[in-house]
Amino acid sequence: xxxxxxxxxxxxxxxxxxxxxxxxxxxxxxxxxxxxxxxxxxxxxxxxxxxxxxxxxxxxxxxxxxxxxxxxxxxxxxxxxxxxxxxxxxxxxxxxxxxxxxxxxxxxxxxxxxxxxxxxxxxxxxxxxxxxxxxxxxxxxxxxxxxxxxxxxxxxxxxxxxxxxxxxxxxxxxxxxxxxxxxxxxxxxxxx
Numbered sequence: 001x002x003x004x005x006x007x008x009x010x011x012x013x014x015x016x017x018x019x020x021x022x023x024x025x026x027x028x029x030x031x032x033x034x035x036x037x038x039x040x041x042x043x044x045x046x047x048x049x050x051x052x053x054x055x056x057x058x059x060x061x062x063x064x065x066x067x068x069x070x071x072x073x074x075x076x077x078x079x080x081x082x083x084x085x086x087x088x089x090x091x092x093x094x095x096x097x098x099x100x101x102x103x104x105x106x107x108x109x110x111x112x113x114x115x116x117x118x119x120x121x122x123x124x125x126x127x128x129x130x131x132x133x134x135x136x137x138x139x140x141x142x143x144x145x146x147x148x149x150x151x152x153x154x155x156x157x158x159x160x161x162x163x164x165x166x167x168x169x170x171x172x173x174x175x176x177x178x179x180x181x182x183x184x185x186x187x188x189x190x191x192x
Contacts, residue, residue: 004165008033022082027166028075028157049153055143058089059113062097063147064154066117069098073158074168082171109138113147120151 007030010018018025032039061083068076077098084094093110096103100114112134119127136144 001165001167003027003031004163005031005034007031022171024169026079027169028161028164031164031166032160045153046157049150052146052150055139055146055150057087058084059110060147060150061087061089062093062110063113063117063151064157065094065097066100066114067121067151067154068158070118070121071155071158071162073161073166075161075166076154076158078168078170078172112138116147117151117154120148121155 007027010025010030010033014029015025018029029039029043032042061080065077065080065084068074068080080097081091081094085091090105093105096105097114100106100111106114112131116127116131116135119125119131132144135147139147
């Protein structure tokens with residue numbers, strides 16, 4: 001797959017800042033910058049999401065990775081591994097997110113978070129009252145709201161990247177773990 005919309009020229013200051021932070025300019029930013037208002041709004045919201053601290057950062061990273069794996073956004077999954085390493089998360093767990101149902105490395109709470117991420121990503125969503133109640137009981141209302149919006153944002157990002165043809169950019173190469181693939185028999189989002 002190739003990028004479906006050409007990359008736009010970024011302001012030099014923004015380009016330099018991205019390279020300083022990530023080592024390269026993220027292709028989603030370059031593509032989205034064809035409409036600077038959309039790009040800036042998206043970046044501002046993403047930066048705001050990064051400041052939220054009611055929910056555990058690792059749970060949010062794994063949830064975003066679960067959405068990316070389900071939707072098939074290799075770019076988001078690639079960046080997720082990079083973020084997991086920078087957050088000092090368990091990289092063995094990070095490598096197993098795409099196949100979390102078959103893996104034995106996740107705690108019951110992590111499994112519920114991953115299930116919630118997938119349930120929110122399904123079309124139509126398949127979140128159950130029981131799953132929500134378990135998470136609310138363990139996380140509390142503030143963290144539950146934060147996790148829910150983080151997963152919704154992950155859906156925004158992954159689906160935008162997929163539609164625009166943006167693929168893995170190699171961020172995970174720094175992690176020295178391979179991008180894991182979803183099992184063949186995994187549950188995937190409905191296209192109905």
